[in-house]
Amino acid sequence: MIPKSPRPAEAENAVETLPERVREIVGARTGRDAKLVATVKAVKAAAPRYTWVGIYLLEGKELVLHNFIGRPTPHTRIPVAEGICGAAVRENSTLVVDDVNADPRYLACSIETKSEIVVPIRDGSGKPIGELDLDSDAKAAFDARDREALERVADLLGPVVAGG
């Protein structure tokens, strides 16, 4: 059987083992900001199809971009009422959008972006306090394995963000 979107074995392995690397990052004796920066770097490095990776933190009714790797974005502050990013917080749920141009909620970062996944980061009581946002230049770039790994990463980040 020919896979629909063939991916190098190396990249797949890097996604599966990503939570292990993030576990080390969050366990290190560094500060919150250093951990969030190192996590974005580790996620970005996990797969070439991850073209933009960033962490937003919830401040009141706005998502504020903490750090990112990829093309610059105009969306450094996103009201919770807007975007796929805002919807993920409102619904407190991971959102996977296979074709961003077909989604009316989408706030464009770059004309080349085709798909997106947004994963909430939650505090100890399960409330969203931020999110992990990934874009890809490929359509439908995020499958169940990406989602599973990124949700584990977001779970690891919860105490880091909640801890201030």
Ligand code: SME
């Ligand atoms: N596309 C997002 C905005 C953030 S950029 O992807 C970095 C959205 O629709 O909320």
